[in-house]
Amino acid sequence: MDMKRDYYEDVQLVTSPVVFFWLAVLLVFLAVFPFLVGNYYVYVANYIAINIIVAAGLNLLVGYTGQISLGHAGFFAIGAYGTVILMAKAGFPFLLALPCSGLVAAGFGFLLGLPALRLEGPYLSIATLGFGLTITQIIGRIQLFGGREGLHAPDIVIGPWTVDTDRQFYFILIFITVLLLLGIRNLVRTRVGRAFIALRDADIAAQTMGVNLVFYKTLAFAVSAFYAGIGGGLYAFVLKFIDPEIFTLMMSIMFLAMVVVGGQGSLMGPVVGAGLLCWLDLKLRNILDIPFLGDWLETLSRSWFSITGVSNIQYIVFGSIMVAIMLFEPLGLYGVWLRTKRYWRTWPF
Amino acid sequence: MIDFLQMVVSGVAVGSSYALMGLAMVIIYKTSEVPNFAQGEMALVTSFFTMMLLTTFGYPVWLAFCLAFMFAAALGAFLEFAVLRRAKNPNILGTIVITIGLEMVMLGLVSWKFGAEQKTMPFPIGPYDSFIIGDIFIAKLEALTLVSALVLMSLLFFFFKYTRLGLAMKATQQNAVAAKIVGIRTNRIMMMTWAISSVVGATAGLLISPVIMHPFMMWDPMLKGFAAAVMGGMTSLPGAVAAAYMLGIIENLFGGYVSIEFKSVVAFAIIVLVLCVKPSGLFARHYVKKV
Numbered sequence: 001m002d003m004k005r006d007y008y009e010d011v012q013l014v015t016s017p018v019v020f021f022w023l024a025v026l027l028v029f030l031a032v033f034p035f036l037v038g039n040y041y042v043y044v045a046n047y048i049a050i051n052i053i054v055a056a057g058l059n060l061l062v063g064y065t066g067q068i069s070l071g072h073a074g075f076f077a078i079g080a081y082g083t084v085i086l087m088a089k090a091g092f093p094f095l096l097a098l099p100c101s102g103l104v105a106a107g108f109g110f111l112l113g114l115p116a117l118r119l120e121g122p123y124l125s126i127a128t129l130g131f132g133l134t135i136t137q138i139i140g141r142i143q144l145f146g147g148r149e150g151l152h153a154p155d156i157v158i159g160p161w162t163v164d165t166d167r168q169f170y171f172i173l174i175f176i177t178v179l180l181l182l183g184i185r186n187l188v189r190t191r192v193g194r195a196f197i198a199l200r201d202a203d204i205a206a207q208t209m210g211v212n213l214v215f216y217k218t219l220a221f222a223v224s225a226f227y228a229g230i231g232g233g234l235y236a237f238v239l240k241f242i243d244p245e246i247f248t249l250m251m252s253i254m255f256l257a258m259v260v261v262g263g264q265g266s267l268m269g270p271v272v273g274a275g276l277l278c279w280l281d282l283k284l285r286n287i288l289d290i291p292f293l294g295d296w297l298e299t300l301s302r303s304w305f306s307i308t309g310v311s312n313i314q315y316i317v318f319g320s321i322m323v324a325i326m327l328f329e330p331l332g333l334y335g336v337w338l339r340t341k342r343y344w345r346t347w348p349f
Numbered sequence: 350m351i352d353f354l355q356m357v358v359s360g361v362a363v364g365s366s367y368a369l370m371g372l373a374m375v376i377i378y379k380t381s382e383v384p385n386f387a388q389g390e391m392a393l394v395t396s397f398f399t400m401m402l403l404t405t406f407g408y409p410v411w412l413a414f415c416l417a418f419m420f421a422a423a424l425g426a427f428l429e430f431a432v433l434r435r436a437k438n439p440n441i442l443g444t445i446v447i448t449i450g451l452e453m454v455m456l457g458l459v460s461w462k463f464g465a466e467q468k469t470m471p472f473p474i475g476p477y478d479s480f481i482i483g484d485i486f487i488a489k490l491e492a493l494t495l496v497s498a499l500v501l502m503s504l505l506f507f508f509f510k511y512t513r514l515g516l517a518m519k520a521t522q523q524n525a526v527a528a529k530i531v532g533i534r535t536n537r538i539m540m541m542t543w544a545i546s547s548v549v550g551a552t553a554g555l556l557i558s559p560v561i562m563h564p565f566m567m568w569d570p571m572l573k574g575f576a577a578a579v580m581g582g583m584t585s586l587p588g589a590v591a592a593a594y595m596l597g598i599i600e601n602l603f604g605g606y607v608s609i610e611f612k613s614v615v616a617f618a619i620i621v622l623v624l625c626v627k628p629s630g631l632f633a634r635h636y637v638k639k640v
Contacts, residue, residue: 001452062442066442068441068445070444104423113623115621115624115625116627118610118624119624119628120441121382121384121441122378122384122441122445122575122579123579123583123624123628123629123630124623125384125445126572126575126579126617126620127621127624128619129572129617129620130576130614130616130617130618130620130621131617133572133614133617134614134618135615137610137613137614138611139610141610141611162506165586171515249568253449253453256446256447256449257449257450260442260446272517275636301461305461305462306461306462306463306464308464310461311460311461311464312456312457312458312460312461312465312564313461314457315454315456315457315460316453316454316457316458316461317452317457318453319448319449319451319452319453319454319455319456319457320450320454321450322446322447322450322453323432323447323450323451323454325446326436326439326443326446326447326450327436327447329430330439330443333545346392
């Protein structure tokens with residue numbers, strides 16, 4: 001790392017022409033991506049982008065502020081239902097309904113943040129977990145929310161433009177994702193972000209320095225819930241249909257896994273983690289079609305497990321990844337990247 | 350009145366299985382500060398192992414159960430030895446992620462091997478055998494759960510109070526470095542803790558399996574047991590048991606009088622409320638961090 005010599009160097013977004021070049025390449029790639037691939041992959045990209053939003057928001061809470069949440073599926077559900085209800089029942093336009101439901105989720109995040117002020121470790125994890133489970137139960141019982149039958153997402157209309165394909169939705173989604181990631185990147189370098197990091201590293205020392213613990217911890221919950229809410233609101237339009245059964249505990253666990261696998265407390269970590277786990281999730285559903293590996297697994301399954309094929313193998317893979325990451329590289333894939341970079345920078349010494 | 354008593358009785362029965370799971374988690378948390386999310390799946394693997402012994406290999410029941418408890422102990426010890434010990438000073442998030450990962454692996458293996466549909470456990474007592482005291486129906490299985498919970502609790506109480514091993518475990522929990530200095534092999538103690546806890550959890554699993562037996566059967570008891578353990582203070586064995594019975598009874602009364610639909614989540618609402626008032630649970634002294 002080069003030494004930073006003035007304040008401007010610390011806050012600037014693009015630090016060198018090389019970074020600028022790759023950033024431009026990435027943006028161009030994101031813009032032309034849907035024209036290069038088929039409909040299915042555009043859907044996959046949408047799915048991944050939504051998970052990136054939620055994982056990045058959760059990372060703000062877990063990675064930067066050092067809190068634990070096993071209830072993000074709850075905020076996700078609030079966002080999804082909020083957006084759909086506001087659009088279908090209250091007639092809000094999409095661009096207004098989405099931030100509104102994000103703010104509703106943020107409100108719930110603030111409320112959950114209040115008891116969380118006094119909790120840590122297993123206490124916090126069971127409280128957030130209980131929140132996630134309770135919210136989906138409550139939503140499933142309210143008739144306005146469609147109960148167990150669920151709700152259909154209405155069409156998105158922005159001005160004269162009606163969004164009716166995944167490809168059109170992709171552009172809205174990518175724009176929002178980039179915007180939100182930029183938001184996080186900027187947030188963690190402001191007073192607020194530094195307060196979060198200070199609270200994570202030593203909360204008592206931070207308080208002594210004048211960091212308002214009550215304010216910043218609840219703020220972290222609220223901002224993180226806002227991101228989950230926005231992600232949920234967008235998810236409703238990817239699925240086109242939502243019901244309470246989607247937002248399970250397993251979903252909360254997967255969000256946490258994305259953050260941890262990618263790397264806590266880094267910007268790109270959750271992005272890579274979400275991308276990897278979502279891609280694996282879709283791939284592993286038909287793992288038997290993969291050449292060699294699929295055949296080998298089928299033989300293994302026949303001789304040791306069951307003859308009906310491989311079911312639920314994604315749990316085994318995800319579980320092993322989570323355990324391996326925590327054992328060998330607690331900083332996640334971001335830590336691997338840092339180590340590789342350092343190794344090659346000093347190579348051959 | 351009969352209704353009320355009936356609900357309390359079945360609440361006590363449900364509470365017993367929560368209590369067993371809660372006890373198992375407290376034993377591990379006490380010694381190693383690991384909130385063991387894999388507890389339910391350890392019991393799940395043991396239950397399915399027992400079912401395999403009984404149905405596929407046709408072992409007699411007593412032998413199958415002895416083997417099951419040995420298997421449970423070995424499984425717990427193995428997980429501690431192979432995974433938890435290898436983690437380099439994990440923080441609380443790290444241990445949560447590791448145990449959730451283990452849980453998912455075991456869940457995946459069981460549902461791969463045995464399929465996701467409901468199984469029947471050839472248990473000597475069926476789920477519908479019951480006897481009547483006064484006007485109250487008591488299922489024999491529920492009575493057995495209650496009895497085994499009570500027996501295990503008292504055994505654990507005496508174990509931690511009077512045996513050398515139990516005292517060594519307490520010492521390890523209170524101060525691992527000092528325990529090492531006086532000659533306690535803390536690594537081995539951890540392994541035994543996991544073995545004991547796994548056996549306690551497996552008892553719960555075996556008692557639940559005649560009623561429901563599919564790969565997700567332990568999620569609800571595990572989460573409720575964890576909730577009870579947290580409510581009881583996470584380090585106190587009697588606290589976890591008391592909280593588990595409270596949760597079981599409140600849950601059943603709530604289901605009976607207020608709303609059957611919210612029965613399964615009322616426990617978590619109670620947990621959040623209790624934690625708002627007493628952040629370290631009901632029965633633990635509040636721990637204030639020193640700088």
